[in-house]
Amino acid sequence: MITLVRRATALCVLGAALTACGTTAAEVAPRPAPSAPAPSSSASRTPTPTLAPGPGGLTPVFEHGPRTDGTNHGEQDGTRDGKLIALTFDADMTADQGPRAASGERFDNPQLIAALRELKVPATVFMTGRWAEEYPDEARSIGRDRQFEIANHSYSHYAYTDDCYGLPTVAEDDMRADLERAYTAFEKAGVPNPMPYFRFPGGCYDKAALKELSATGVTAVQWDVVSGDAFATDADAVTRQVLDGARPGSVVVMHCTRSAAPVTEEVVRAVVPELRSRGYRFVKVSDLVGAANGRA
Incomplete structure (x- = not known):
């Protein structure tokens, strides 16, 4: 399979890469081969910044x-200076939770997305492929809304390391396939241009x-x-934790799963006006990555 990185040079020449070709080696995220669906490239799209490979x-x-x-x-109006901060939301659903969804458990949170739209807050949603399969209409709606961007949170939400909050584990040889399967699920749901960003399930990696x-x-x-919103029932405590931790350039992790994070909408409605004040x-994660100029 032709990888993202190996196709960078050709796409830069064509002027259709997702990244700003010719600026820095850190900004390379061209479209992968069809067998690994990921963000499509278009000369009319804003370049998508990524980071240079690590050591x-x-x-x-x-x-x-x-x-x-x-x-x-x-941000939406693009006219004000300020301290940048990105709210991110993990749309979690593991590969084996289909029966729970079928019995009525809700892993989505439409009210949260509606609140973000109402408040005009750009955000990045890290979505599992299994979530996109369960809620294709919502995945497509979020993905087609320019206020949001969808990034990869694996297909299965199984951990990529051992001993990660009790999650089942993806075998090392299956990690890449699990990531690519999520992009395939996004494509089938009709999500255009998912981002070349990946969040490890549980945040666990080695x-x-x-x-x-x-x-x-x-x-x-x-x-x-x-944020501490996962399984929290005290919205005030979560709000305080976000406000106390926020710094310029911060990436805040929250959740877009109603059953596992029931107070997140309430927290967002409290946090947003306070941080704006x-x-x-x-901004979205892509804006922070771009502002970092390719530096981790």
């Missing part, structure tokens, strides 16, 4: 953006996992602010 060519890991005030990096995914050309995206501008 030894390992998958790079992004945790937060610059710790300075940003300038015009992507050198072996980074090596296994290096050929895909994705940038691994972690976070520096843990403190001078923060909400």
Whole structure:
């Protein structure tokens, strides 16, 4: 299979790469071969920044953006300077949770997405392929809304390391296929242009996992602010945790799963106006990666 990285040079020449060709080696995220569905490229699309490979060519890991005030990096009106911050939402559903969904458990959260739209907050949704299969209409709606971007959270939501919060484990030889299967699920759901960003299930990774995914050309995206919304019932406590942890360039991890994170919408409605009053501008992960100029 032709990898993302090996096709970079040809796509730069054509002027149709997802990244800003000719700017920095860090910004390479062209379209993969059809067997590994990922963001399609288009000369009319805004270039998608990624990070340069890590030491030894390992998958790079992004945790937060610059710790300075940003300038015009992507909120809706694009006119105000400010401290940049990205809210990210994990749309989790593991490969074996189909029976639970069939019995009525909700792994989606339409009210949360509606709140983000109402508040005009750009956001990045890290979606599992299994979630996209269960909720294709919602996946497509989010993916086609320019306020949002969809990134890869694996197909199965099984861990890529041992001993990761009790999650089942993906075999090392199956990691790349699991990631690529998620892109296939996005494509089948009608999600256009998913991002070349990957969030490890549980945030758990090691050198072996980074090596296994290096050929895909994705940038691994972690976070520096843990909201604590997973399984929380005290919205005020989660709100305080986000507000206390927020810094310029922060990536906040939250969840878009109603059954596992029931207070997230309430938290967002409290956090957004307060952070805006403190001078923060909400942006997508791609904006923070771009502002980092290819530096992890």
